Amino acid sequence: MFLAGLESTDVAGRYVMSAALRQSSIALPRADCEDFLYEEAAMLDEWRLDGWIALFAKGAIYEVPAAGAADDVNPASALFYIADDYHRLCQRVERLKKDAAHSEFPRSDGLRLISNVRILGNAKTGTSVGCAFVTYRSKNDVTDIYFGHHRYVLQPSDGAIRIVSKRTLLDMSSLRPQGRVSIIL
Amino acid sequence: MGYETPRSNAGTPWVREDRDNHRFKVARRAFIDKDVLELERRAIFDCCWIYVGHESEIPNANDFLTRSVAGRDIVFNRDRAGNVHAFFNICPHRGATVVRERRGNALGFQCFYHGWAFSNTGTFATRIANGNYPDDFGKDKCTDLTAVPRLENYRGLYFLNLDRDAISLADYLADAKRYIDVVMDQTEASMEIVGGTQEYSIRANWKLLVENSFDGYHAATTHSTYFDYLTSTVGSMTQPFGNGTNQSRAVDLGNGHALVEYPAPWGRPIAQWIPAWGDAVKAELDSKFARLAKLYGEDRAHQIAHLNRNIVIFPNLVINDIMALTVRTFYPDEPGFMTVNAWAMAPKDESADLRKWRLYNFLEFLGPGGFATPDDVEALESCQRSYRNHEQAGWNDISKGMMKAAPATDDEEQMRCFWRGWNRRMSQAVTS
Numbered sequence A: 001m002f003l004a005g006l007e008s009t010d011v012a013g014r015y016v017m018s019a020a021l022r023q024s025s026i027a028l029p030r031a032d033c034e035d036f037l038y039e040e041a042a043m044l045d046e047w048r049l050d051g052w053i054a055l056f057a058k059g060a061i062y063e064v065p066a067a068g069a070a071d072d073v074n075p076a077s078a079l080f081y082i083a084d085d086y087h088r089l090c091q092r093v094e095r096l097k098k099d100a101a102h103s104e105f106p107r108s109d110g111l112r113l114i115s116n117v118r119i120l121g122n123a124k125t126g127t128s129v130g131c132a133f134v135t136y137r138s139k140n141d142v143t144d145i146y147f148g149h150h151r152y153v154l155q156p157s158d159g160a161i162r163i164v165s166k167r168t169l170l171d172m173s174s175l176r177p178q179g180r181v182s183i184i185l
Numbered sequence B: 001m002g003y004e005t006p007r008s009n010a011g012t013p014w015v016r017e018d019r020d021n022h023r024f025k026v027a028r029r030a031f032i033d034k035d036v037l038e039l040e041r042r043a044i045f046d047c048c049w050i051y052v053g054h055e056s057e058i059p060n061a062n063d064f065l066t067r068s069v070a071g072r073d074i075v076f077n078r079d080r081a082g083n084v085h086a087f088f089n090i091c092p093h094r095g096a097t098v099v100r101e102r103r104g105n106a107l108g109f110q111c112f113y114h115g116w117a118f119s120n121t122g123t124f125a126t127r128i129a130n131g132n133y134p135d136d137f138g139k140d141k142c143t144d145l146t147a148v149p150r151l152e153n154y155r156g157l158y159f160l161n162l163d164r165d166a167i168s169l170a171d172y173l174a175d176a177k178r179y180i181d182v183v184m185d186q187t188e189a190s191m192e193i194v195g196g197t198q199e200y201s202i203r204a205n206w207k208l209l210v211e212n213s214f215d216g217y218h219a220a221t222t223h224s225t226y227f228d229y230l231t232s233t234v235g236s237m238t239q240p241f242g243n244g245t246n247q248s249r250a251v252d253l254g255n256g257h258a259l260v261e262y263p264a265p266w267g268r269p270i271a272q273w274i275p276a277w278g279d280a281v282k283a284e285l286d287s288k289f290a291r292l293a294k295l296y297g298e299d300r301a302h303q304i305a306h307l308n309r310n311i312v313i314f315p316n317l318v319i320n321d322i323m324a325l326t327v328r329t330f331y332p333d334e335p336g337f338m339t340v341n342a343w344a345m346a347p348k349d350e351s352a353d354l355r356k357w358r359l360y361n362f363l364e365f366l367g368p369g370g371f372a373t374p375d376d377v378e379a380l381e382s383c384q385r386s387y388r389n390h391e392q393a394g395w396n397d398i399s400k401g402m403m404k405a406a407p408a409t410d411d412e413e414q415m416r417c418f419w420r421g422w423n424r425r426m427s428q429a430v431t432s
């Protein structure tokens, strides 16, 4: 179940995009991707987590490498903060919905800003999309700011868009003073 | 046995132990007071052996990395002959930071400010035109990088000591050496730190993380959501925590070091297989266990492969050999703020598949995005905030299991071992 279903990775799990993949013709329009990312951000801001997990295709992955890591870092050989296969991603959502997920109970307040949305290319499994983000998390009178860039593979599916993979790269030198990634970035 | 004997029996005002009545109390003031932190710097961090890094982080000649250790900026490196050094990362000229990269490989270092350069053994290596300095300038080493007073290693774990007169690292580690051996003996090849560091921080006093790092009492309540996840992943909890059996125990390792050791239901990369890992990994783990049994006998093989251990090396090194192997160190920037560095350690000779699952396992529990650590952070920060009520509600209770002859993992004896070590060192400083 590790990295399953991702045809845009090589055997070592690294993201690659061959010329052939780039030329396939299933590109999603940039504006559609942008709308989709705004909607995803709103779902997370509003803690609509069941709606959020439904945005993912079966077998999708969600990853947050250590702050400052290279875009193509591999979770099979380097320590991340989060490297969820689909099973664990679903479990992450289930966990966050519980009162016993203490870090987020009571829930933090948050706001996600998405910008610089770009189509990076076409993968066999979908369209490669990049964007910049700033996420604010506030709890107990302390506000933390996370910033970086997301890398998605998005897939058209029955008139909707599904996430095949989401990788959140923190453009910070360390996770100080934030200390934790207990929300979905 | 290499234990240091107390020079003074006077206690500090911050720890109250009543052995007759089985009460152990710690003042909440000890977590928030700036003067206590100042004393800790002098009495503990400036004279204990403090973890720097593992040999595998600088595997080749001329490798270097920079890191904050005991509140100092340190260059940890190998020279061209492969010898390991640690220098203060400050220029002998007028104090600029000499090495500004996180890591690299270099024969020498050059300060960017006025250009003084140094070999990677720390010696001055710049030709300055005659007539600027006296001929014997630098003969007293005033132009060399300053090495840390002491640097020693045990099984590849390097520690520094800012006190030139400290006892040896081996003596200091006392019985902790035996359990470091249990961890390192997982493989006949050497251990390595896996790429990628979790560098984070917690808005809490450093001693709260010491306690939490081997606190078996909090697991069921703080981490109930992790155990829900684990049940969904490994099925029923086939391997309980062994509470009430002699498999679950706390051990005083001397000098403030202590550990807990216990069985647990999660998968262990060495070597407790779970079905999610597949048949190839099962075969690899079976053969690893067979090899351990051949080398060390069934009992020690069982201890190495199937039991878990959370070790605190006084004051601020944690080695947790649990669902993955993590090395973690932390330092108080302020009474209510610590920086944390955490690494994954692994045998060099494991298969790519097993390495992948080890890291997958690590993240299910540990670190800023795990299913457990963020809730620990929440607990620690909540304690720290609440301690502002200390003037009216002044004491933490750490008495659990004091009446037992053999305290278990979910008792608090291991924390008492730490606090006794802390109290002894602090009281020496208070009375001196």
Ligand code: FES
Pocket (backbone or CB within 6 Å): B091, B092, B093, B094, B095, B096, B111, B112, B113, B114, B115, B116
């Ligand atoms: S401060 Fe380094 S050369 Fe002057």
Ligand SMILES: [Fe+2]
Pocket (backbone or CB within 6 Å): B212, B218, B219, B222, B223, B372, B373, B376
């Ligand atoms: Fe915990």
